[in-house]
Amino acid sequence: MTQGVTKSGSRLERLLDAGTFTVTAELGPPKGTDLEVVRNKMGLLCGACDAINVTDNQTAIVRLSSVAVSALLCREGLEPVMQMTCRDRNRLAIQSDIFGAVTLGVRNLLCLTGDHQRFGNHPTAKNVFDLDSIQLIRMVRRLRDERVTEGGDGVEGEVPVFIGGAANPFGDPFEMRVIRLAKKVAAGADFIQTQCIFDMPRFKEWMRRVVGQGLHEKVHILAGVMPLKSAGAARYINNNVAGISVPDAIIKRMSGAGRGQKARDEGMRLCAETIQEVREIEGVHGVHIMAVEWEEAIRPIVEMVGLLPRPE
């Protein structure tokens, strides 16, 4: 990964390979075609991060497609990380959409399994899950490096993409979490964005094992963080989002902060502190900020940790 050979030519790849502590942030598309929403969010994130993750029907709620929004970002000179889940598309559609995204300028892909549709706004839909995220990573790598599709045909043209995967150091079984990372690396992941960190000791333990296996030299790891808007938000995430638990200490701190803007300010401060802490951890090459429906928080947080302006 650091041998001076670019795989995609993406800005994200370039910065990570150069050893820059990289910042990515999430953009949630609207539940429809309202481009004003997209433009606002682009404005908020422009210059505040190095690349922008565009979510793909996140939590199984139908939104403007990540292919379309990623293409719009490219048109505006911004750098998207196009998220793709396995829930809504089979291997044919996924490969086809990747070809499409690449022709529209997309160079970073985040390969995800996807939330079950039971959680979303179309719970009666059929799901696909023709592939899982690890098979998807391998498929994309073969499109890029071997120029062959999953079905065996050759690919007409190049597929220069920087391949990402997700990792959840906080899920169960704990023993599997490092094994899964290793599998994703072996499958071809170039970078990893983790689930958001509230349980720092567990994250540090996971990183310790990751470094112990030398995986940090094979893949770039960006630590996931999420600013909390309020104590209520903290409690909600703790109770409702599978795979994340928010320690009492954090909930207490958010409760003590007051309400409204005071709470949000505390949430941003907490997030900034988390970023400062992960910067010190061996193997962490960047941070991925997930400010769900709160893109306004990104720039202030990045500024708080002294990471503005972003490099060229």
Add this chain to the structure above:
Amino acid sequence: MGASDRMVVMGCAHSAGIARDEWAAEGCVLPDDIEWVSLPCGAGLDELHILRAFESGADRVMVLVCNDGACQSVTGNRWAEKRVEEARRLLEEVGIEGWRVAFKTISPTMVTDLLPSIEAFRSFAPAQDEASQEGTS
């Protein structure tokens, strides 16, 4: 109960049956509109029996079994309660109110309480607004 209503009491022989025999020995007689069905044990109760009772013209069914801890088959009484709950569900499906099936545990010595318990259910009617919500006449 209405003038032409009929009630079936399904009583476990080990508790309700014994109490009833004691009571009958004292010369007490069940009213005409109440039919007694003896169960060898609460475990022998099936929701089908309850449904068939309604099909044959009963308007209410009362199930009497042994107290917890006293059942000769250990869990027969709890089994009977489950069957009563299932019968209520099946009756609601056909538009017959679930309250028309009653469940009570008793001891074989509850001789003087036997008729009052039966009478209490016999004269039970849900609050008027409940009855009209159920859409029955």
Add this chain to the structure above:
Amino acid sequence: MIVAERKPLAEILSNVRGAGKVLVVGCNTCVAVCMAGGEKEVAITATQLRLALRKEGLEPQITERSVERQCEREFVAELGEAIAAHDVVLSMACGVGVQTLVEEFPDAIVYPGLNTTFMGRPEERGVWSERCIGCGNCVLDKFGGICPITRCAKGLLNGPCGGSANGRCEVDPENTPCAWQLIYDRLARIGQLDRLMDLEPPKDWSTSRHGGPRKMVRKDMVL
């Protein structure tokens, strides 16, 4: 075994309500075991139908029958006369049984009384859960005898997903264990954890229902 559940009565009534003579036919194999369509359930359903229709001022003839297995021609053949003598048949068998009646008695009007759900096993009395989706290419050897395609909500072959917590599946933590936690524990127990490092390639779904409706033929058995 095949597991099914009795349809809500209202749905059944909407189909049989106008018929003068209804034949309710049960099956004494799978659906009897899962207490959905055996003799007893036929009796309950028939009684409910009589009670419900009487309330509507109707007095249809509701006949109760049961056969050993409703999916086999030899067993359903005996129903011929009864079917001809009724207006409508309510089959309390699984979907296979309903369709068998239709295929063997093409002039019969047959309605399903059950919702057929899955292939599974009884875990304890009153509880049945899904074990096999009939993918046509069994990979139980690779996962310690626990099927990830059936038991993982996302059918992952390289699981778990990020939503596995406390050994439960995020889709329905109350009722569903995380299949990958089960697989991990099982492989650990039998000393085959190294299997988890193998990247399981994308499944060949062509042997499953995705490849089209299936048929199995033993040529050696066909004269």
